[in-house]
Amino acid sequence: MPVIAVRAAYTSQQCSNCGHTCPQNRDIQAVFRCQGCGFEHHADTNAAINIRDRAFTIDSPTRGHSGDRVHQSRLRAAPTTSVA
Numbered sequence: 001m002p003v004i005a006v007r008a009a010y011t012s013q014q015c016s017n018c019g020h021t022c023p024q025n026r027d028i029q030a031v032f033r034c035q036g037c038g039f040e041h042h043a044d045t046n047a048a049i050n051i052r053d054r055a056f057t058i059d060s061p062t063r064g065h066s067g068d069r070v071h072q073s074r075l076r077a078a079p080t081t082s083v084a
């Protein structure tokens with residue numbers, strides 16, 4: 001299984017539904033409540049969704065919080081072996 005490095009900054013404050021990022025989204029430690037769209041989720045689950053989305057949005061460095069670029073780690077394709 002490949003490992004993809006992503007920046008963890010603001011994953012706990014960013015809404016996985018609309019992308020709105022602010023500390024007030026985490027008024028309660030365990031609960032994420034977006035001040036932008038009202039989306040509610042368990043805080044850790046919301047952060048996990050953000051991390052997953054960053055991992056699979058490799059070619060969109062402009063997405064998400066400004067200055068919070070996704071560390072781009074290229075997936076290395078397994079070498080193909082040809083059996084002739």
Ligand SMILES: [Zn+2]
Pocket residue numbers: 015016017018019020034035036037038039
């Ligand atoms: Zn939101």
